[in-house]
Amino acid sequence: MATVIAPAAPAEHGTPEPTPADARRRRFPWAPVTLLTPALIMLVVFIGWPLVQLVVMSFQEFGRAQIFGAAPEFIGLDNYAAVLTDPEFWAVLARSIALCVVSVAATMALGILIAVLMTKLSAAMRTAVSVALLLAWAMPALTGTIVWGWIFDTQYGLVNWVLTRLTGTDWTGHSWLIDPVSxxxxxAIIITWGAVPFVAFTAYAGFTQVPDEVMEAASLDGASGFARFRLIVVPYVRSILLVLLILQIIWDLRVFAQIYALQSIGGVRAETNTIGVYIYSVSMASGDLGAGGAISVILVAVLLLVSGYWIRTMLRQEEQS
Incomplete structure (x- = not known):
């Protein structure tokens, strides 16, 4: 006689049956926290605690005397008031933002363009381009700045030599670093040159994830290359491009090594300070660590606002898609 197997009773009130993942979570409820603990400890030790010390220092009078052992004095918001009422701070901040806008725009445009070209190249040419990008990316910022300083050298620079040959005018002796604009x-050229490889590699990795079937269907429908890129590729990799944009803004707004090295080569420090070099000058050269801490906290607040805005925009777009 055949055995009749009764169907399983449905879960009450429409509650779904527990899955194996739910069972594992009940068995090891602390597993995610345990796995994240080493990273959280590193963040607290190397980022959290120094940031707390920086904030505390920004509310203190912390000068050369305190560096040599004197007790710091709590002065409230005096450092912030002195910084925010200093015209030089606002000039430096405006200068830094302008340089950041130009560098980020150039970096994103060139990086995306190179990434698109890499998708069209043969394997051999793509390897050659990748090696060239890696060489530029692997070079330390200070070393790259020194090399570019030789290229723009007043007497023996390649740029002046080429301009002399092309224009028929003697450019020997022309200094590109004395004038703040040049x-x-x-x-901006040095910063863009060093940042383009990261954007190009990351964008190229994103472009390769776009389904070929979708691109072929759009091509058969008569969509141009630019239309396919704008309407298909960009929506697929929008989150990647937004992350790249956020990172470039953060990195370029706090740039230090390139500006400091160029100033050492021939720039006028008072007219070419950016926020990173300005913090160093106030803290180390002037010895006012309290004011330097206040400027640093203001910079962190600006970066958090920028990052928060773009991250919220990215999350909102992902929810709508």
């Missing part, structure tokens, strides 16, 4: 033009 100084920041050179700085």
């Amino acid at each position: 100084f920041f033009a050179v700085a």
